[in-house]
Amino acid sequence: MFLIIGLIVVLVMVFGGFALSGGSFGIILKALPFELMIIFGGAIGAYISANSTGVISGSLKGIGKVMKGPHWKAEDYRDLLCLLFLLCKTMRTKGVVAIEAHIENPEESKIFQNFPRIVEDHHVVEFICDYIRMLTMNFDDPMQMEDAMTADLEKHHAELHEPQHALQTMADGLPAIGIVAAVLGIVKTMGAIAEPVEVLGGMVGGALVGTFLGIFLSYLMVAPIAGRLGQILNEExxxxxxxxxxxxxxxxxxxxxxxxxIGRRNVPSQHMPGFIELEEAIAELPPDI
Incomplete structure (x- = not known):
C-alpha cells in the first residue's frame, strides 16, 4: 500500500513540477515509448541474463512482499514467544522424550496447533523442530548450538537477500542504460543534421528523455523498492x-x-510485547498440553 502511495507522490511531484514550471509534455510523450523500450527493456534483458530463475522468481515475490509489507505482525512475535515457552517448559518438566512427538509431527502437535500462523510457515517450523531434535541427540553445548544456528541463519539470510541485491544492481545500472539511450538519440540527431533547428531541437530533447528516464527509474522507482525489500527481509x-x-x-x-x-527484549521495538502482555498471554495458554 505504501509503495503505491509513494509512487503516486513521485509521479505527481516530478511531472507536476515540470508542468507548473511551463514544461511541455509533447517531446516526452513522443519519445517515451521508444526510450522506455530501450532502457527498461534492456535492463530487464540484462537482469534475466545475470540471474538464475530462482532469483528472478524471488524478485517478483519480493515486489509483492513490498506491496503487502512484513509478514510477521506484533501478535505473531507474541505467539512465537508463547510457543517457545511451551516447548522449553515441556523439555524442562517432562524431558526430551516428551518433546519428540511434537517435533516429529508438528501438524498434529497440541503445542503447535495453538499457533496456526506460525505452523503455516514451513521454514520456521522446520528450524524450530530441527534444532530441538538436535537437543534430543545430546547436542547441548550452548556455544556450539549458537554457532550452528547462527551459521544456518546467515546462509538463509544471504539466500533471501539475493533477489534484493539483484534489484539493487538493476537500479545501479539504469542511469548508465539511460545514457546509452541518450547517445543513440544523439546518433539519430546527427544523422538528420540537415533538418531545421526546431526539428533538431525536438530530437535532442527526445534523446535527453533517455537520460532522464534512466535516472528516474533508478532512484525513484527500482532503488526504493530494493531498499524497502531489504528492510522487510531484515525485519523478518x-x-x-x-x-x-x-x-x-x-x-x-x-x-x-x-x-x-530474554527473547522478548530482542523483538523489534515496534512489535515488542510488554512484559505484562506476555505474562498474560502465557497465563492464558491451555494448561493440559
Missing part, C-alpha cells in the same frame, strides 16, 4: 533470530520464563 530475519536466542538461553539452564523474557 529477527523472527528467526528470536528462536535462536530463546533456545540458547534454555540450553544455558534458564527457566522458560527467563528464556522468553
Amino acid at each position: 530475519g529477527q523472527f528467526m533470530n528470536l528462536i535462536k536466542i530463546v533456545l540458547v538461553s534454555h540450553l544455558q539452564g534458564n527457566p522458560p520464563q527467563i528464556s522468553v523474557e
